[in-house]
Amino acid sequence: MSYKKKSTRMVKSGRKREKWTDILPRYLTFISHMRPILRETRRKIIELDADLLLDIEILDKIRQEEEKRNIRKVRALSEFYTMYRSNVYDIIKDFILKYRETIPIIDIKDYIIEFLYESIGALNVLRHITNPDESSLEKTFLYVLTKFIEERLFSRGRNIMIIYNKLLKYSSDLYECQRHILQPHTYYREKLERSDFFEIPGMSPKVYQLINNITSLYNLDPNFGEFPERGNQELPMILKTEVFNPYIDSIANAEEEAINQIAERIGLRVIDEIFIAPKEDLVDIMLENNFIRENKQSDEKIRLLPKLSNETLILYYLALASQRRGFLSKELINWISMNFAFLIYMGILKWKLSDQNIFYPIFKDLQTNEKVLPYLMKLVCFPNYLGLDKLKIRDSPQYRKEIFNFIGSQIDNLKEFINEIADYCEKFDKERKNN
Amino acid sequence: MAEIQNPTWKELLQQFNKGLEKAIDELEKRDAENIPGAKEALVQRLNNMKLHFPKNNGDIFIKSINDKIQNAFFPNTKIFSEAFDKILKSRSHEQDFIINELLNGFVTSKAKAIASGTQGPIINRMVEAFSKRNDFNIIDHQFYAMFGDPNKPRHYIKNQLEELVKMFGLVSKELVVKKDVRRSEEKVYTFYTFPDDIIEILEEKYLIIDEELGYAYVSDAFDRNVFICMFLANVSINRDDIKKIGGSYTINGISAIFALILLLSFMPKLSVDETNPILNDPNFNEDNMSVIPKSWMMRQVLDPLFEPLIKIIAYRLGGGLWLTKIIDSEINKKIMNQIRFLLKDVNKWILGELVRVEIPIFVEIANIFTEIVVGYDES
Numbered sequence: 001m002s003y004k005k006k007s008t009r010m011v012k013s014g015r016k017r018e019k020w021t022d023i024l025p026r027y028l029t030f031i032s033h034m035r036p037i038l039r040e041t042r043r044k045i046i047e048l049d050a051d052l053l054l055d056i057e058i059l060d061k062i063r064q065e066e067e068k069r070n071i072r073k074v075r076a077l078s079e080f081y082t083m084y085r086s087n088v089y090d091i092i093k094d095f096i097l098k099y100r101e102t103i104p105i106i107d108i109k110d111y112i113i114e115f116l117y118e119s120i121g122a123l124n125v126l127r128h129i130t131n132p133d134e135s136s137l138e139k140t141f142l143y144v145l146t147k148f149i150e151e152r153l154f155s156r157g158r159n160i161m162i163i164y165n166k167l168l169k170y171s172s173d174l175y176e177c178q179r180h181i182l183q184p185h186t187y188y189r190e191k192l193e194r195s196d197f198f199e200i201p202g203m204s205p206k207v208y209q210l211i212n213n214i215t216s217l218y219n220l221d222p223n224f225g226e227f228p229e230r231g232n233q234e235l236p237m238i239l240k241t242e243v244f245n246p247y248i249d250s251i252a253n254a255e256e257e258a259i260n261q262i263a264e265r266i267g268l269r270v271i272d273e274i275f276i277a278p279k280e281d282l283v284d285i286m287l288e289n290n291f292i293r294e295n296k297q298s299d300e301k302i303r304l305l306p307k308l309s310n311e312t313l314i315l316y317y318l319a320l321a322s323q324r325r326g327f328l329s330k331e332l333i334n335w336i337s338m339n340f341a342f343l344i345y346m347g348i349l350k351w352k353l354s355d356q357n358i359f360y361p362i363f364k365d366l367q368t369n370e371k372v373l374p375y376l377m378k379l380v381c382f383p384n385y386l387g388l389d390k391l392k393i394r395d396s397p398q399y400r401k402e403i404f405n406f407i408g409s410q411i412d413n414l415k416e417f418i419n420e421i422a423d424y425c426e427k428f429d430k431e432r433k434n435n
Numbered sequence: 436m437a438e439i440q441n442p443t444w445k446e447l448l449q450q451f452n453k454g455l456e457k458a459i460d461e462l463e464k465r466d467a468e469n470i471p472g473a474k475e476a477l478v479q480r481l482n483n484m485k486l487h488f489p490k491n492n493g494d495i496f497i498k499s500i501n502d503k504i505q506n507a508f509f510p511n512t513k514i515f516s517e518a519f520d521k522i523l524k525s526r527s528h529e530q531d532f533i534i535n536e537l538l539n540g541f542v543t544s545k546a547k548a549i550a551s552g553t554q555g556p557i558i559n560r561m562v563e564a565f566s567k568r569n570d571f572n573i574i575d576h577q578f579y580a581m582f583g584d585p586n587k588p589r590h591y592i593k594n595q596l597e598e599l600v601k602m603f604g605l606v607s608k609e610l611v612v613k614k615d616v617r618r619s620e621e622k623v624y625t626f627y628t629f630p631d632d633i634i635e636i637l638e639e640k641y642l643i644i645d646e647e648l649g650y651a652y653v654s655d656a657f658d659r660n661v662f663i664c665m666f667l668a669n670v671s672i673n674r675d676d677i678k679k680i681g682g683s684y685t686i687n688g689i690s691a692i693f694a695l696i697l698l699l700s701f702m703p704k705l706s707v708d709e710t711n712p713i714l715n716d717p718n719f720n721e722d723n724m725s726v727i728p729k730s731w732m733m734r735q736v737l738d739p740l741f742e743p744l745i746k747i748i749a750y751r752l753g754g755g756l757w758l759t760k761i762i763d764s765e766i767n768k769k770i771m772n773q774i775r776f777l778l779k780d781v782n783k784w785i786l787g788e789l790v791r792v793e794i795p796i797f798v799e800i801a802n803i804f805t806e807i808v809v810g811y812d813e814s
Contacts, residue, residue, distance in 0.1 A: 097647065209776065212777075213776045216775070216776050220729060246770075248766055248770070290712055305469075307786045309718060309784050309787075310779055366563065366581070398584045401582055410658065
């Protein structure tokens with residue numbers, strides 16, 4: 001008889017519950033290998049007489065010498081090391097070749113040293129982004145940046161109204177980002193109708209369009225019916241058929257069948273199988289934010305007149321996703337954490353590197369991104385940060401490749417937000433140093 | 436002169452006038468406005484349109500569609516680079532929403548149209564594949580390595596690349612390596628890039644060519660919309676080959692979106708009371724937005740306007756061929772219904788009011804109308 005206790009938790013085979021102490025070292029692996037290369041290179045350039053830089057072959061020789069010192073045993077690391085170093089030297093060579101006729105070589109040397117210095121600084125921040133033992137969290141970049149972004153794009157709060165109001169506060173500047181993190185680019189893998197009513201998938205383009213339809217129909221010509229929970233009030237209602245009427249060739253069949261779930265995600269409900277009307281909590285939110293107006297009628301009943309904005313229902317979706325963050329679909333979790341990891345990474349780079357830094361492309365290179373972002377995504381999922389189910393973060397090589405797609409889908413508003421994050425980094429760093 | 440004698444065009448103008456009459460009738464019966472004077476402003480605008488649009492053989496339509504809409508989003512040329520250049524030049528943050536919607540318009544018209552649901556994300560791959568290298572090329576093997584799924588046969592990704600190459604008209608070059616490093620076998624690499632004339636256009640803003648080093652980098656501005664512009668340019672130059680551009684759904688979809696642009700441009704601006712909460716809403720910017728009447732979006736008003744308008748657009752874009760492809764049935768009504776909810780980033784709702792963002796295309800078309808009306812009043 002075996003006394004080995006069986007686990008009561010169903011975890012897919014091959015998937016271990018990874019601890020903070022498992023993931024952080026993996027995140028640090030590549031970062032901590034990049035910094036020494038840049039530091040060594042910087043030292044070599046400082047030591048080198050400026051005039052010698054004009055002879056490109058000397059740089060090649062230095063690189064070859066450095067490569068001989070490669071003592072990494074792990075093949076992946078060794079390959080990365082070589083690739084990274086050769087990229088650094090190639091960039092330096094190109095920079096010299098391009099400007100040697102126009103800029104004095106002594107200035108070129110200074111520029112290279114300065115760019116290397118900035119890059120080492122960026123890697124230093126990335127390396128010390130958090131504490132291994134998670135102590136003094138509020139003094140770490142990972143924590144404060146996650147909270148800074150979370151407050152704006154995926155706010156927390158005791159109830160949905162608080163979350164909604166926080167999101168709305170930032171929507172005038174960041175609505176496109178807020179909408180973006182709800183729309184995973186792998187939406188075609190999502191199932192709209194789920195046996196688990198609680199699970200929230202991302203917003204597909206068609207669901208987004210449906211939400212626009214619903215918003216317009218409420219503002220244009222709503223019907224009114226009794227508010228089930230409040231006898232003296234009348235709710236605005238629209239016909240379910242009117243929402244789906246525009247679709248040809250049954251292309252919105254899946255959405256029509258899942259209308260109860262879709263409605264629930266945007267604060268609505270289906271009444272008598274015919275009408276779509278707001279739920280009580282959405283009505284309260286809308287009343288507080290002027291998205292609905294009370295109109296007393298001659299029969300003493302209060303009619304609720306809708307005055308919706310584009311973002312009214314979308315932000316409810318986002319607020320609900322934030323409130324139920326433990327029940328998000330795999331696609332949505334991957335998408336949200338990817339966006340957070342990307343924003344943190346790019347924010348730090350923007351803060352530390354000047355726009356003309358010649359080493360920027362190395363940091364933005366997909367080979368670097370795929371080494372850093374997947375682990376950063378997992379780190380931001382831990383309970384002290386976003387509190388998402390990190391077991392749903394995919395580890396497959398295919399998924400790593402999806403990061404490439406994701407980066408290609410950047411929007412302007414995200415770029416603006418990255419600048420804001422960079423400014424915040426500067427501010428936080430100053431405050432930290434002053435204390 | 437040919438236009439004057441053209442009975443089809445004349446008939447279309449008459450149909451539009453009848454549509455305006457019906458819309459005015461419907462508007463008199465119903466009211467969705469909550470701004471005093473909004474309904475009256477709309478009725479007056481529709482009456483003005485009825486009066487001025489048929490003049491000079493539908494001059495307002497011809498100028499608006501031929502000179503403005505076509506030039507910005509659907510150039511009338513057979514030269515791909517010229518079409519691409521024009522669409523690319525009309526890009527701005529807000530007009531990008533229209534360009535995106537034109538792609539999505541195809542998606543929503545029919546599931547299997549040109550740009551199906553999964554092709555959108557694949558366009559993102561193109562951006563990254565080009566951004567990755569400093570010679571502005573995509574290499575087949577690199578593309579497979581970047582995006583191929585190790586659990587699926589390679590032909591999936593091969594087909595995807597082939598499809599993209601075809602869709603964007605990329606040109607290819609082959610490089611034969613006698614002995615590759617890994618297996619010492621002969622290997623053929625295919626490089627894909629844009630044709631020279633396209634590269635020349637991209638050079639202005641999206642591509643940085645470093646002649647000294649022989650590098651070609653993409654700039655930060657190089658994004659997915661560059662590809663969507665190419666996609667549109669491709670559709671516009673192949674407008675006579677209906678099969679090539681995805682069939683009648685594409686024609687109906689694109690005509691309907693342009694009809695919406697036209698209609699939005701002609702809507703009158705409303706002045707709102709200084710106590711109106713919209714003025715305090717942070718999403719409302721008085722400098723580049725204006726409140727417009729929303730009654731035109733009611734189905735009863737919109738249907739009689741849209742039906743002839745879609746035909747007018749189709750006729751101006753693709754002549755009789757396109758006109759015959761406008762589906763005159765319930766499906767058409769569904770398309771009209773679908774379209775009224777599009778372009779929500781520039782035809783947006785703020786606190787229950789319909790707001791038009793004054794992007795260049797709306798302003799330019801509105802100016803044509805104003806010029807003609809003022810000219811008429813003066814004469």
